[in-house]
Amino acid sequence: MSATTTDLHDEMVGAVRDLTRREVTPCAAALDASDRETFAHCWASACAIGLDRVLLNDKLGGAGLGPAELLAMVEEMAAGDAGLAIAVLLHNVALAALPAEAVAAVADGERWSVALAPQAPPLALGVMTGSARVSGRIPFVPGALGADGVAILAPCLGSAALGLRPTAPGLTIQPNPSQMGWRAAPAATLVLDGVDNAVATPVPHPVGPGAETTRLVRAGVAVVARGIARRAWELALDYAHSRHQGGVPIIEHGAVRDLLAGMAAHLEGVGPVAMSGAWLAGDDGRALAAKVLASDAAVAVTSDAVQVFGGAGYMCETGVEKLMRDAMYCRLYPEPNWLARDQLVGCFERPR
């Protein structure tokens, strides 16, 4: 990274941290209640500091930063609200995956999401000259509800991403029933019934569609998990100093110290994995490992944070139980961890 890029990186990460402290964290409960006005306000603030175009080059109005910078910013935002952080992640991934001319048509302040089509059952593709008719179903696309557009990635589309507006003929967006995590990014199931779209040419941007996009999404989920866990840790540590039981602050009880120590160790452990460059290494295995490790750690850390709070942690008011719900979704998206582990092994070749 050149000196100027590093400066820009630090500046933007700092700006996201400030924004999160100032505007997002105080609104976490409203975001968790899927309050659209609060979301719109936070989204506008995120756009104002350029968080909606992190990966785009300056010709497309972006900051021209790379995935590592995006991930660092998403982690900061996740410490405030994971749903908003996921929306930021998927929006940036969507724009990076779309062809330049489609991105150029995306107005300021719009929000897009990314739909990763499942391997099975696959989307069906009928190719005619210069266009494709796509059919099938893509379950649980976070943030698709209320989005201005969705970039669809599927093996059948090869390196092309299909950019669809909600009004696209043949596209139905079905809201998902109540979701307990990432509630600021309400998910939907996309049903495509012969959606017609020009097949895009391969995208010149380093992120590009297909496997690379999926890798970035997984690495993004890993950093979201770490952001959630960091917040849980801060809240639990603070509470352990202020709550007294047995005549002393509870941090003096071995049982509580043990919980906190476990949390700290988890955070330390996933730090390098989530941050490093699960993405930069350009390695599917590392992104999968990062997502599995970080999300398992986040579930453990947030559950222990609730435990440190005792009964108060179970109450919505303290905001800790929300972190637990958000963390669980990191374990389930873009695929449940047991499936991710299965794919992880496939990333390694037999040693010679």
Place this chain on the structure above:
Amino acid sequence: MSERGASGTASASRSLVEAFPRFRAGDRSTVRVLGDVRERARAFAQQHVQPLALEIDRRAAADPRYVDWDLIRAGCEHGLLSLAIPTAASGQGGLAREMCVALEELCAACPGVGNIFGAHGLGLLPLLATGVTHWDGVLRDIAVAERQGRPVLMACAVTEPDAGTDVEEADLMRRGRITSQARPVTGGWRLTGTKRFISNGSLAEWITVCMPFDPQRPAETWTCFLVDARSEGFSVGRVEHKMGQRACPAAELVFDDVFVPDDLVVGRPGDGMPTTYLVLAASRPAVAAIATGIARGAYDRVLTWLEHEPALLGRQQVQLALARMEEEIHLARQSYLDAATELDVMISPALRHPLVRAMGLVPPAARRVPRVRRWITSPRSGQATVALLHRTMTNRAVTRSLALSSLAKAHAADVAMSVTGLALELAGLDSGDIRAELEKLWRDAKLTQIYEGTNQLNRLTVYRGLSRGETMQALPPSRRDLVGRQP
């Protein structure tokens, strides 16, 4: 391919002896009685509770005061409110084992609804632990009202804003900050203070509440009172928005100089801590059963869903996960039954004692004759109850029972968390309607690691009672040890 056995589907269809193989060698009448309770609870759970569970959860999320009284009334038809009330007080005479098998069934359908009945049982426990005094008052009223289809609910209020873990053990209480206080006045007591997170607190007509009468010696003067929720000075404060088990509201209860007559003191003044130990010995297996039910509910649902996903079911990772769930649920279930059995066996000699049996033979009407009633609620009768406890059980036996109960509670709660988490992971986000159900069970499960003492506190109790073989002062002091304790 091998054929699937009759019990190869969801564990909900298994018989009592399949769930508890030890009963194959057990006595038939226990199997019959427990099997009957289980069937009744299961019928209610499956017909009434399960279909409404998600809807109630949704409504209570929007308004934590929301309660489905129709459902509780339906529970009356299945005798769920009088299950643990002695037969001499018109109840069914169930003990810890009956409560546990019923709670597993209810909580496999909806832990929040299950906890309404569980918290009611918790409210009753101090009355049961202190002898015959309340047979002809509240206990009989609950049983009679239930038969008329009118639910009378109870709650038990111990936790305070500044003292949660601290009210669960005498040593901690001495160092803690208890702010409630009971003041002796002519003819009774005046209670002041705030209790928080009280399950059923906003629904109960009667509340068993503990407070000290000397804040300098809270553990020695901790006393249990029976409070009528219509009493002047009593009010319900905030009802909490919580993560799960939403069907059962948790409320703050405010006591502002509430008068309680002497005959509604539960046990002797100052016996609150030993009463708490006995109550916890009975309520922790119940929480273990709630947790087992939650785990089983998640397991049943994911197994049923997987029946339609043969490709997934064919994968070893999925098979191993299911086997792991089966294993954990089985062990959790055995541990709650062990703890409940230990307790039931420990208290049985007291229940079978000739004095208690004789009292049971006296017609209720005769027990309500003022002179008899005065004797039943007199300090002498209280002393007699304590003497009876000392004759039929020991401090060591209660300590052991409490430790075994704490073991079951902490273990089953962890099982509930891991099984619901695994089930959710197997099903994933694209599992349609069951996703919401599994998410709910996972949210519900977390509470079992917290209430009736956090798992950490429960494990410290296991250490003291089993690893170190310590004997707690778990029985109310006998008469000669009482010197200097009067208010």
